[in-house]
Amino acid sequence: MGQAKAEMMRREDLRNLADEVALRAKAIHECERHSGIYLTNSDPDAERLAYAMGTNMVKNREVDGSRQEFMDAIKEAISEAGWECPSCEKDRHD
Ligand SMILES: [Zn+2]
Known part of the structure; x- marks a missing residue:
């Protein structure tokens, strides 16, 4: 695997982990009908x-x-x- 590809995947992992943290902290939630779509809890x-x-x-090296x-x-x-x-x-407009 090339270095640029590895770096891209590392950043993607970081972002996925960030989504998880934001979800667990209840800063965002997933749309109940569409998985992978995150909405703000503001x-x-x-x-x-x-x-x-x-x-x-980060401190725990996770x-x-x-x-x-x-x-x-x-x-x-x-x-x-x-927000939405x-x-x-x-779907609503279809
Ligand atoms: Zn939805």
Whole structure:
């Protein structure tokens, strides 16, 4: 496996882990009808908890990356979670 590919997969793993942390902290939730679509809970306390959990995971060496990288990944996971599931919205208009 080439180095660029390995780096891409490492970043993908980081992001998947970040989604998991944000879910567990209840900063985001999955659409009940569409798996893999995450929606925001818009809860600053839950978001703080997600970052705290992420920090602990980096300290415990559960994360293949730096603290900054993982914090950025969690931020991305939270900020990319929308208010409304695009698939649900589409279903309604069909
Ligand atoms: Zn949906």
